Amino acid sequence: MSLWVDKHRPRDLMKLDYHKDQAVRLKSLVQQSDFPHLLVYGPSGAGKKTRIMCLLRELYGSGVERLRQETMTFTTPSNKKVEIMTVSSNYHIEVNPTDVGIHDRVVIMDLVKNVAQTHQIDSSGQREFKVVILNEVDDLTKDAQHALRRTMEKYVATCRLILIANSISRVIPAIRSRCLTIRVPAPTESEIASVLQLVCKKESLNLPSDLATRLAKAADRNLRRALLMCEACKVQQYPFTSDQKIPEPDWQQFIRDTASMILSEQTAKKLGEVRQKLYELIIHGVPPDMIFAGLLKELVRNCDMAMKCQVASHAANYEHRMRLGNKPIFHLEAFVAKFMAIYKKFVEESMGDVF
Numbered sequence: 001m002s003l004w005v006d007k008h009r010p011r012d013l014m015k016l017d018y019h020k021d022q023a024v025r026l027k028s029l030v031q032q033s034d035f036p037h038l039l040v041y042g043p044s045g046a047g048k049k050t051r052i053m054c055l056l057r058e059l060y061g062s063g064v065e066r067l068r069q070e071t072m073t074f075t076t077p078s079n080k081k082v083e084i085m086t087v088s089s090n091y092h093i094e095v096n097p098t099d100v101g102i103h104d105r106v107v108i109m110d111l112v113k114n115v116a117q118t119h120q121i122d123s124s125g126q127r128e129f130k131v132v133i134l135n136e137v138d139d140l141t142k143d144a145q146h147a148l149r150r151t152m153e154k155y156v157a158t159c160r161l162i163l164i165a166n167s168i169s170r171v172i173p174a175i176r177s178r179c180l181t182i183r184v185p186a187p188t189e190s191e192i193a194s195v196l197q198l199v200c201k202k203e204s205l206n207l208p209s210d211l212a213t214r215l216a217k218a219a220d221r222n223l224r225r226a227l228l229m230c231e232a233c234k235v236q237q238y239p240f241t242s243d244q245k246i247p248e249p250d251w252q253q254f255i256r257d258t259a260s261m262i263l264s265e266q267t268a269k270k271l272g273e274v275r276q277k278l279y280e281l282i283i284h285g286v287p288p289d290m291i292f293a294g295l296l297k298e299l300v301r302n303c304d305m306a307m308k309c310q311v312a313s314h315a316a317n318y319e320h321r322m323r324l325g326n327k328p329i330f331h332l333e334a335f336v337a338k339f340m341a342i343y344k345k346f347v348e349e350s351m352g353d354v355f
């Protein structure tokens with residue numbers, strides 16, 4: 001049994017529930033003779049991947065939904081072997097080059113070259129090009145981005161790239177200018193509420209509109225999260241009631257626990273334990289900026305006004321650096337260490353007042 005987020009994912013461009021004008025434009029793009037490279041960007045859970053899969057279906061037909069998973073191996077210039085998971089059909093291949101960290105450049109160059117040089121397996125395929133989907137391009141190293149830019153020019157005859165990012169501010173202008181950029185904004189709360197209503201209807205469930213609105217609000221305009229929370233509500237209690245409790249995603253509790261660890265003890269040993277927790281959050285795909293925001297919110301609860309300002313300004317600094325860099329964990333950990341130092345001093349000083 002699949003989760004609602006998979007089961008009810010729209011498969012046809014014309015069935016997308018919001019940003020419908022954009023869907024129409026994408027459809028007409030497919031009908032034009034020349035299909036460009038695309039750079040699709042927007043926040044997490046806005047529906048980028050869903051839209052792209054609909055677009056591929058429009059390009060190639062339903063064969064594009066027959067997916068297989070494979071591990072591919074690449075050799076770095078220093079003769080190190082790196083492995084990466086790929087998902088592909090006869091017409092496209094998708095990878096997340098940032099999975100291999102600093103070796104992302106090799107993956108991009110070899111993969112695109114491979115794809116571009118192998119002919120369409122299915123001769124009835126109506127397109128001369130295959131599609132390579134690259135995720136998280138805003139997190140690619142600059143080196144990889146430059147390699148990508150050259151690759152885009154070189155193999156344009158047999159290969160089109162669809163690049164996915166959360167924001168384009170860290171994508172180099174040379175890439176941006178070679179793509180048609182498509183922004184997928186987060187759906188509004190009312191759009192989310194109506195998708196929830198639709199999905200519940202398909203499940204033959206009755207969703208009170210108050211609950212739909214509360215879910216949409218709690219999801220922070222992330223549709224995936226809204227659907228997951230709605231399904232969790234169903235498991236917890238059905239028939240629904242307007243005022244039933246909305247279970248929050250596990251990771252929010254996890255961030256709160258991590259914040260309590262930071263407040264409980266400010267030592268190198270504790271910092272090590274906190275690092276493990278941060279790693280776990282990142283590995284489970286919680287976006288680093290959400291971890292930052294979540295931690296900060298919990299930590300400042302325990303600060304007085306002066307300290308709040310100090311902590312917030314440090315947080316802004318570290319978060320900014322995190323956005324510029326490639327390894328969020330370093331910046332998160334540096335922030336935690338800084339917070340521990342400030343907090344420890346504060347506790348010691350206030351102890352001094354008491355005694």
Ligand SMILES: Nc1ncnc2c1ncn2[C@@H]1O[C@H](COP(=O)(O)OP(=O)(O)OP(=O)(O)O)[C@@H](O)[C@H]1O
Nearest residue numbers: 005009016017018044045046047048049050223224
């Ligand atoms: N137009 C739509 N109508 C209804 N449901 C949608 C629509 N677009 C997306 N969804 C639902 O929202 C969920 C999240 O969408 P999707 O995975 O496409 O987001 P994303 O922007 O690619 O997210 P991320 O960047 O986190 O990977 C999907 O599982 C799908 O069920």
